[in-house]
Amino acid sequence: MVLRDVQAGRRNEEGIAAVLEILRGALGDRLQTGQAFREQHAHTTTYLPRQLPDGVVFAETVEDVKLVVKTCAAHHVPVIAFGTGSSLEGQVNAPSGGISLDMTRMDKVLRVSAEDLDVTVEPGVTREALNTYLRDTGLFFPIDPGANASIGGMTATRASGTNAVRYGTMKDNVLSLTVVTADGEEISTGTRARKSSAGYDLTRLFVGSEGTLGVITSITLKLQGIPEKIGGGVCAFQTVKAACDAVIMTIQMGIPVARIELLDETQMKACNAYSGLTYEEKPTLFLEFHGTEETVRLQSEQFAMIAEECGGEGFQWTGDAQQRAKLWKARHDAYWASRALAPHLNGLSTDVCVPISKLADCVADTHADIVENGFLAPIVGHAGDGNFHVLILFDDKDPDDIARAEAFVERLNRRALAAGGTCTGEHGIGQGKMTFLEQEAGPALNLMRAIKQGIDPLDIFNPGKILRSGS
Numbered sequence: 001m002v003l004r005d006v007q008a009g010r011r012n013e014e015g016i017a018a019v020l021e022i023l024r025g026a027l028g029d030r031l032q033t034g035q036a037f038r039e040q041h042a043h044t045t046t047y048l049p050r051q052l053p054d055g056v057v058f059a060e061t062v063e064d065v066k067l068v069v070k071t072c073a074a075h076h077v078p079v080i081a082f083g084t085g086s087s088l089e090g091q092v093n094a095p096s097g098g099i100s101l102d103m104t105r106m107d108k109v110l111r112v113s114a115e116d117l118d119v120t121v122e123p124g125v126t127r128e129a130l131n132t133y134l135r136d137t138g139l140f141f142p143i144d145p146g147a148n149a150s151i152g153g154m155t156a157t158r159a160s161g162t163n164a165v166r167y168g169t170m171k172d173n174v175l176s177l178t179v180v181t182a183d184g185e186e187i188s189t190g191t192r193a194r195k196s197s198a199g200y201d202l203t204r205l206f207v208g209s210e211g212t213l214g215v216i217t218s219i220t221l222k223l224q225g226i227p228e229k230i231g232g233g234v235c236a237f238q239t240v241k242a243a244c245d246a247v248i249m250t251i252q253m254g255i256p257v258a259r260i261e262l263l264d265e266t267q268m269k270a271c272n273a274y275s276g277l278t279y280e281e282k283p284t285l286f287l288e289f290h291g292t293e294e295t296v297r298l299q300s301e302q303f304a305m306i307a308e309e310c311g312g313e314g315f316q317w318t319g320d321a322q323q324r325a326k327l328w329k330a331r332h333d334a335y336w337a338s339r340a341l342a343p344h345l346n347g348l349s350t351d352v353c354v355p356i357s358k359l360a361d362c363v364a365d366t367h368a369d370i371v372e373n374g375f376l377a378p379i380v381g382h383a384g385d386g387n388f389h390v391l392i393l394f395d396d397k398d399p400d401d402i403a404r405a406e407a408f409v410e411r412l413n414r415r416a417l418a419a420g421g422t423c424t425g426e427h428g429i430g431q432g433k434m435t436f437l438e439q440e441a442g443p444a445l446n447l448m449r450a451i452k453q454g455i456d457p458l459d460i461f462n463p464g465k466i467l468r469s470g471s
Contacts, residue, residue, distance in 0.1 A: 106122040181455065236312065238313075247285065375404075423436035
């Protein structure tokens, strides 16, 4: 169900040769065509097969980006923007060849306005580097997808993560962008103002476009004040459904929890082994509260009562920074911990998102599906906003095992759509979820095609992602 969407596109051999010659002359060693560079820039964190670009350009300035886009447009050659390569649905593959535009050297913080709580960065700045830079200002950028992703990549995929339940996702935290469009010119999509009624919301159009409409060259972001007090907690439950019920009650009661993460018993086993934890191997919630000393204490007490009502066991709360850091490091390492359960197997990481009231049933049904079909497939999720992930471990050399894994992914997506949810809460569409987007969007997909055609009529920006090439 996933592999069939990863098709090779039609190559423009003459155009590719011309582009490589022009860029080599203009950029020197900032253009690399070696096999290792090309393989690195087609890598995907899941099992989707690599489709290599013909060259990699390490952009250092906006002028470099403009040159690449103009040259590729003149010769009808694809441009695939590349951040850190942590995407999960084949977003950086090059099905028709072309140029991978690596943005990692465009890594400057251009401006910080502490008074206005905003910052402007180049796309290659990573979230960890940004928060290190901001440390002395008393501000931080809250979007935390786990991987040390680039801000440009996070914007392009509309990333979210563990803090989304309180601080929202990238779409809520991007004020404006500059973008190089198909004519090779840089545009601004907005201003630093916190709201505007001026024309179409171009910022939101490019946030989540996965590089299919243009190349992002700067991002202006909202910042938050570092909380006076941060408290964390862990609570085990007898069943996944009981843990999800506690999440639902917490959200519906309006407790302003900053993070509330679900890990099923298999994921807890993996995290204990990989990260040196000693928690019970039961469905578990990891939580974090932000505020003052008093509000954090009150929020933790309120959650403790909810957990007890839902059968929670031994809620452990701490305000110690080192203990919290160890807990969230384990959560961020959940993918690698899961892979370590069966190093000889490959992993297919997938996500869905459902309305919060449907979370318990959807996760419980998915858990039952895993058990019934004998999968080794840990569940972990940003439960506070209805988003959860499954990592299916399977033998990618066995066609039957591949078919079973992909059939599970299809059932999971149909289950989420039937609950009024979406086929992806944060991984994006890329190549791997085009079929499910077609089911989710229905006739609205025609409007998406019209937007793509209007902005990128030659289909040079990341073709074969989100929408099928030529569709």
